[in-house]
Amino acid sequence: xxxxxxxxxxxxxxxxxxxxxxxxxxxxxxxxxxxxxxxxxxxxxxxxxxxxxxxxxxxxxxxxxxxxxxxxxxxxxxxxxxxxxxxxxxxxxxxxxxxxxxxxxxxxxxxxxxxxxxxxxxxxxxxxxxxxxxxxxxxxxxxxxxxxxxxxxxxxxxxxxxxxxxxxxxxxxxxxxxxxxxxxxxxxxxxxxxxxxxxxxxxxxxxxxxxxxxxxxxxxxxxxxxxxxxxxxxxxxxxxxxxxxxxxxxxxxxxxxxxxxxxxxxxxxxxxxxxxxxxxxxxxxxxxxxxxxxxxxxxx
Numbered sequence: 492x493x494x495x496x497x498x499x500x501x502x503x504x505x506x507x508x509x510x511x512x513x514x515x516x517x518x519x520x521x522x523x524x525x526x527x528x529x530x531x532x533x534x535x536x537x538x539x540x541x542x543x544x545x546x547x548x549x550x551x552x553x554x555x556x557x558x559x560x561x562x563x564x565x566x567x568x569x570x571x572x573x574x575x576x577x578x579x580x581x582x583x584x585x586x587x588x589x590x591x592x593x594x595x596x597x598x599x600x601x602x603x604x605x606x607x608x609x610x611x612x613x614x615x616x617x618x619x620x621x622x623x624x625x626x627x628x629x630x631x632x633x634x635x636x637x638x639x640x641x642x643x644x645x646x647x648x649x650x651x652x653x654x655x656x657x658x659x660x661x662x663x664x665x666x667x668x669x670x671x672x673x674x675x676x677x678x679x680x681x682x683x684x685x686x687x688x689x690x691x692x693x694x695x696x697x698x699x700x701x702x703x704x705x706x707x708x709x710x711x712x713x714x715x716x717x718x719x720x721x722x723x724x725x726x727x728x729x730x731x732x733x734x735x736x737x738x739x740x741x742x743x744x745x746x747x748x749x750x751x752x753x754x755x756x757x758x759x760x761x762x763x764x765x766x767x768x769x770x771x772x773x774x775x776x777x778x779x780x781x782x783x784x785x786x787x788x789x790x791x
Contacts, residue, residue, distance in 0.1 A: 528579035535586040544593040551589035558582035580762040581672040664776040671769030680726035694738035705745040707732045708772045712765035713752045725749025
């Protein structure tokens with residue numbers, strides 16, 4: 492708890508100063524005009540560092556800060572503009588995740604407060620005198636409406652975070668798609684802190700699903716050589732597999748594959764498209780479902 496308080500205290504002081512430095516390009520930018528995506532990422536980070544994310548999502552905000560720094564350093568070192576745009580796009584996404592995480596935390600705190608207040612009012616209602624009855628009923632109605640508003644806020648924040656991991660059912664199984672920008676830094680295969688948070692949720696969902704066969708597929712965009720992309724995608728898939736195993740998924744039920752740039756889901760001509768192509772897909776097939784299908788097929 493002391494560590495968390497110290498972290499929050501640090502961000503209260505440091506985040507606005509760092510946000511100003513990033514926003515002005517102090518963190519290593521040359522004299523050439525920065526692409527609009529980089530301006531957008533800097534501005535988004537500055538706004539987020541001065542808002543609720545500094546207190547309620549410091550870890551996610553720090554991940555965003557590092558992403559903005561990488562984009563700034565790439566720009567300052569004269570990297571190809573497409574590379575800078577990609578890094579800036581990823582940085583802006585990381586800022587959005589920090590803001591959404593903070594919004595969800597705030598909404599959950601507010602919801603918990605209203606639920607507690609509503610329970611207290613219900614208790615008072617049971618012991619109220621006739622003269623107090625109308626007043627407490629009115630207060631209870633007000634608290635109920637406030638709780639509904641808080642629930643909608645929590646749902647909106649959760650929906651925003653759900654963009655990080657999408658789930659759909661395909662012919663090959665249940666496919667959980669995780670954004671590569673959230674899982675890994677550019678060109679790296681070590682998991683980011685927010686990735687571990689999301690993968691813990693995924694692991695719990697897989698355990699709740701019951702006995703399943705699981706394939707973790709790594710995918711990249713088309714930048715770089717095909718061999719390097721296959722290598723990186725495999726390392727990332729293995730990293731995700733290893734973390735899921737550490738969370739209780741049986742080793743004999745999960746495997747990793749690196750597919751490189753072979754299966755794009757968007758164009759590789761834009762920063763957004765390349766970001767969507769950099770992903771990890773977890774394909775899940777419940778064993779009992781597979782067996783039932785096989786039995787029905789064998790039965791003619």
